[in-house]
Amino acid sequence: MQSANIPGRIKLARKMAGFRTQASLLARIPGWKSSRLGNYEAGISTPSADDMLLIAEATGVSACWLMFGQGPIRPNERDLQAVRHQNLTHAMDGIEEDRERLDETVKRLRISRKRLREHLDNPFLPITDELARRLERLLGTRPGWLDEQHVERDPLFLSFPEEMRELMMIYSELPAAQRPVLMATVRALKDSLQSA
Structure with missing residues (x-):
């Protein structure tokens, strides 16, 4: 099973956006060879920040979630x-x-192996509240744990300084039209600090 890491999130983002195949998503990202997305989903290569942004825009997910597993999956929305x-x-x-x-x-869990495999393979197959609570009891976690994102499991996210993680969260949660304003503000601050 693939853990919830960058390759897994790319694949999940593609499926949630309704792209059943890699080719259907590649049609939305001009100039990419067919192997590029396949390598990213297989974990053979790691996408650059620019490529992550292209995938996020094409699939409608938050760039911060796609890269780090942190924050809402879709900007201004929490996809339970x-x-x-x-x-x-x-x-x-x-x-x-x-x-x-x-x-x-x-x-x-009171489900068959086949049904568990279907849940793991299909992000669109609803996980009922009852199944979610049974899984939480199995794991020994509190009720509602399955409904929350747990960034502490993502080593890439944790490798960044806290301020950078916070900035990524802020950027991710902004509507797309406001992101250039944040970037312009950061660049202006950087320029003013360098010239001081």
């Missing part, structure tokens, strides 16, 4: 099902390889 899917994927990472743990997991 996508958050639940991301957390389920992370929680189940490695369980399929351990037959005993898998048997115990599906028994306690």
Whole structure:
């Protein structure tokens, strides 16, 4: 199972945007070779910040969420099902390889292996409140845990200084039309500090 990392978020963003295939998303990003997106989704190569922004714009997700797994998935919106899917994927990472743990997991969740696999493969398959609460009990977490994003699991995000993470969050949550204003303000501040 793919953990909730950059390749996993790129694939999830593509599926949530309704692009069933990589080719259908590539049609929205002119100039990219077919292998480029495939390499990003497979984790073979890591996209640049500019490429992450192009993917975010083409799929309608927040650039901050796409890169770091932090903040709302879509600007000015919290997509509950996508958050639940991301957390389920992370929680189940490695369980399929351990037959005993898998048997115990599906028994306690009261679903079949096939149904669990469908939930992991399909971000559009709704995770009901009842299943979410059963998973939380299985994991020993508090009610509502599955409905929240947990950035502490993303090592890339944590590798950045706190101020940079905050700035990424601010940028991500702004409407697209206001982002250039923030960037112009930051650049003006930088220029004034350099000339002082």
